[in-house]
Amino acid sequence: MEKQKKDKKEIGTKLGKLEAIVAWFEAQEEVDVEEGLKRVREGAALVKDLKERMKGIENEFEEIKKDLSDNAA
Amino acid sequence: MKQKKQSGLFDISGEGPKKEIPAGASQPADEEKLFRVGEFLDFLNGLWKGKEYAVQGEISEFKMHPSGAYFALKDAEGEGVLYCYMNPYAYRTLGFALEDGFVVRAYGVPNIYKPKGRMSFVVRTMTLAGEGSLKKAYEALKKKLENEGLFARKRPIPEFITRIGIITSKTGAVIDDFRKNLKPLGLHLSLFDTRVEGPSAPANIIRGLRWFNEHHLECDVIVVIRGGGSLEDLQPFNNELVARAVFSSEIPVIAGIGHDRDVPIVSLVADAQTSTPSFAAAAINESWDRVVLGVPRLERELALAFEGALAKLRLRLSRYGERFLTRLARLTVRYRTLEVSLVRMFALRLSAINSQLMHAAQYLSAVDPERNLKLGYGIVFDAHGRVMKDARNAKEGEMIAARLYRGSLMARIEKKTE
Numbered sequence: 121m122e123k124q125k126k127d128k129k130e131i132g133t134k135l136g137k138l139e140a141i142v143a144w145f146e147a148q149e150e151v152d153v154e155e156g157l158k159r160v161r162e163g164a165a166l167v168k169d170l171k172e173r174m175k176g177i178e179n180e181f182e183e184i185k186k187d188l189s190d191n192a193a
Numbered sequence: 194m195k196q197k198k199q200s201g202l203f204d205i206s207g208e209g210p211k212k213e214i215p216a217g218a219s220q221p222a223d224e225e226k227l228f229r230v231g232e233f234l235d236f237l238n239g240l241w242k243g244k245e246y247a248v249q250g251e252i253s254e255f256k257m258h259p260s261g262a263y264f265a266l267k268d269a270e271g272e273g274v275l276y277c278y279m280n281p282y283a284y285r286t287l288g289f290a291l292e293d294g295f296v297v298r299a300y301g302v303p304n305i306y307k308p309k310g311r312m313s314f315v316v317r318t319m320t321l322a323g324e325g326s327l328k329k330a331y332e333a334l335k336k337k338l339e340n341e342g343l344f345a346r347k348r349p350i351p352e353f354i355t356r357i358g359i360i361t362s363k364t365g366a367v368i369d370d371f372r373k374n375l376k377p378l379g380l381h382l383s384l385f386d387t388r389v390e391g392p393s394a395p396a397n398i399i400r401g402l403r404w405f406n407e408h409h410l411e412c413d414v415i416v417v418i419r420g421g422g423s424l425e426d427l428q429p430f431n432n433e434l435v436a437r438a439v440f441s442s443e444i445p446v447i448a449g450i451g452h453d454r455d456v457p458i459v460s461l462v463a464d465a466q467t468s469t470p471s472f473a474a475a476a477i478n479e480s481w482d483r484v485v486l487g488v489p490r491l492e493r494e495l496a497l498a499f500e501g502a503l504a505k506l507r508l509r510l511s512r513y514g515e516r517f518l519t520r521l522a523r524l525t526v527r528y529r530t531l532e533v534s535l536v537r538m539f540a541l542r543l544s545a546i547n548s549q550l551m552h553a554a555q556y557l558s559a560v561d562p563e564r565n566l567k568l569g570y571g572i573v574f575d576a577h578g579r580v581m582k583d584a585r586n587a588k589e590g591e592m593i594a595a596r597l598y599r600g601s602l603m604a605r606i607e608k609k610t611e
Contacts, residue, residue, distance in 0.1 A: 124381070124411075128353045135483060138491050145498030150509075156502050163495045170488045174481075177379030181372065183363060184385050184404065 131173060138166045234305045241302045248275060248314060249298045249322055255291055257284075262291065266299060266314070277301070277314040288395050288432030289321065289330045296323035300392055318392045320428055327424040331431050334458055338436060348445045348464045351413045354480040358405035358412040358444065359384045360398055367420050367470050371449070374474035378481055383412070389419040394429035399438040406443050414477070415444050417459060418470035421451025430457035439463055449473025566598040584609050 141163040145151065228236060250266030250273075262279040277299060284291075291297070301316040321327045338344060355378075361367050363386040372382065385404055387397035398417065405415050417439070419430070429435055430450050436458045439446050448463035449470040460466035467473045478485075558564070562572065573581040574594045581587060587609050595602045 124355050128355060131353055131484060135487065138488070138495075142491050142494045142498060145495070145502065148502070151499075151502035151505065153502070153506060156499055160495060160499045163491075167488055167492045167495075170484055174378070174484055174488070176377040178377050179372070179375055179380040179382060181382045181384070184383055186385075186404070 127173075131170065134166050134170055138163055138170070141166075230310075231307055234307045234310070237305055238303075241304070245300055245302055245317065246314075247298055247300050249296065250275065252291055252295045252297060253293050255293050264291065264293075266297070269296075275314050276311070277316050279316045279319075283317055286396065286434060287319065288434040289334065295321060295326040295330070297326070298322045298392075320392050320425075322425065324424065327428070327431075328455075331424065331455055331458070334431060334433055334436070335461070338433070338458060338462065343436065343440050344461045346440070346464075350445055350447065350465050350476065350480060352480055352483060354413040354477050355379070356381045356412045357383070357477060358401075358415040359418065360387055360401035360405075360415060361418045361470070362386060362389050365420070367418055371416070371418055371470040371474050374471045374478075376478045376481070376485070378478070378485075380477070389429060390422070390426050391429075395432040395435050398429055398435050402438045402442050402446075412444050414447050415442060416447045416449060416473050416477070417463070418449040418473055419451065420470065421453065423453075424455060427452060427457050430459040431455075432458070435459055436462045447473050447476055449476075563598075566596070569598070572596045585611050 141159045144159060145156070148156075248266060250268055253265050253267055255262070255264040259281070261281050262284040264277050266275045266277055267273060279287075297319045298321075299314065299316045299319040301314050301318075303312055304315045305312045321330055357380060359368065359371070359382055361371075361384070363384060367389075368384065375382075383405075385401035387401050388394040389398070402415065402417075405412050417430075419427075424431070427450065430448075439448075439459050439462045445464040446462075447465045447467065448457070448460040449467045449472060450457045450460050451469050452460070456466065465476055467476055566572070572595070574596065575581050575587070576592050578594075581593065587593070587606055589606050589609055591606050593604055593606060595604060
C-alpha cells in the first residue's frame with residue numbers, strides 16, 4: 121500500500137516538474153540556451169521515467185473472501 | 194447453520210398455496226389425532242417454520258405503529274385479502290416507504306396469533322412490483338433526497354486511481370466488461386460479490402460499501418456497477434438505504450448502472466455517475482489521462498519549445514549579422530568619404546605649401562647675398578670674423594677682410610670716416 125501511495129506521489133511530482141519545465145519555456149521571451157538545454161535534458165529524463173511507469177502493467181484482480189460475520193445478515 | 198428456505202410466489206385468491214402442501218396433512222394418523230386449540234395452532238405454525246413464501250398484491254389499510262407496520266394485501270381483481278405485519282426493523286431496512294395502492298412482492302411466512310386466532314403474514318422483506326408503484330416510489334425518493342442535498346455533494350474523483358473496490362455480481366458479463374475496458378495501468382481490483390437484483394440485493398450492496406470503508410480504506414474509489422434493466426430490476430439502486438450508504442461512504446463512489454429513462458437514485462447520489470459499467474471503466478482510465486495523454490503531449494511541447502527557442506536564437510544571430518554587415522557597409526562608405534576628403538584636403542594643403550615654398554624661394558632668391566656679391570657688393574668682416582656694419586666700431590690700423598663674389602681681400606684700415 122505504502123509503495124503504491126509513494127508511486128502515485130512520485131508520478132504526480134514528476135508530472136508536475138515536467139509541466140513546470142514546459143511552462144518555463146512558454147514564459148520565456150528569450151531563452152537562455154544553456155539553461156534551456158539543461159531543462160530539456162531534465163524533461164527528457166522525466167518523460168522517460170513516466171513512460172516506463174506506464175508501460176502496460178497488468179491489472180491485478182481479487183475477489184474478497186468474506187468471513188462468516190460478513191456473510192451473516 | 195440456517196435452514197434452507199423454500200419459496201414460491203402465491204396469489205392470495207383464497208385458494209391457498211398451490212405448491213405447498215402442509216407436511217403430514219394427508220396422513221391418516223394426523224387426521225385421527227385430537228388437538229387442543231393452542232396445540233393445533235402451534236402445529237399449524239410449525240408447518241410453515243423454516244419456509245418462506247412470496248406473495249404479490251396491492252397494499253391497503255397501511256398503518257405505521259411503534260410495534261411495526263400493519264397492512265393488508267389484496268388482489269387487484271378478486272376477493273382475497275391477506276393481513277400482514279412487518280416488525281419495525283424489517284420495515285426500516287426496506288429502503289422505501291409503503292403506502293396504500295403500492296403493488297408489492299412480500300416475502301415472509303404465515304403465523305397464527307394464538308390469543309386472537311387470527312392469521313397474519315409476517316413479512317421479512319418486500320420489493321415493489323408494477324410500473325406505477327415503482328415510478329411513484331422513485332419520484333418520491335428522488336425528491337426527498339434532492340431536498341436533503343444528497344445529489345449536490347460531489348467529491349472529486351482522485352487522480353491516478355490505483356486501488357478500486359468493485360461492488361457487483363461476480364457472475365455475468367458486467368464484471369468482465371468492466372475489467373476488459375480498463376487499461377493495463379497496474380490497477381488493483383477487489384471485487385465484493387453481491388446480488389444486484391432481488392430482495393437481498395440492497396443489504397448486500399450496503400454490506401459491500403461498509404466492507405470497503407472498514408477494511409479497504411486504501412481504495413481510491415468504490416465502483417458500483419450493474420447492467421441495464423427495468424425500473425423493477427433496478428430497485429436496489431433506487432433504495433433509500435443504499436443511496437444513504439453511498440452518500441456515507443468515506444471513499445468516493447463511481448456508479449456505472451445501466452438504465453433507460455430514470456437515472457438510478459444511487460447514480461444521482463454517487464460522486465460520479467456513468468451510464469454503463471464500461472463508461473465507469475473509462476472514468477477510471479481518464480484519471481490517468483494526465484500521464485497517458487499528457488506525457489506524450491508535454492514531450493512534443495517540450496521539443497517544440499526548445500526548437501522554437503533555437504529558431505529564435507538563430508533568427509537573432511542572423512539579425513545581428515545583418516546589422517553588423519549593414520553597419521560595416523556604412524562605416525566603409527564613411528571611411529571612403531573621409532579618405533576622399535582627406536586626400537582632397539592634403540592635396541589642397543600641399544598645393545598651398547608648394548605655393549608658399551615658391552614665394553619663399555622667390556624671396557630667398559631676391560635676398561640671396563651671393564646675388565649681391567655677384568652685382569659687385571662685398572661683405573666686410575673684422576678681425577674676429579664678424580660682419581662690419583658700422584664704421585664707428587672700426588679702429589684704424591685694424592686688419593679687416595672683404596669678401597667679394599669671387600675671393601676675399603685682406604686690408605688694413607688706414608682711416609675711417611663716420
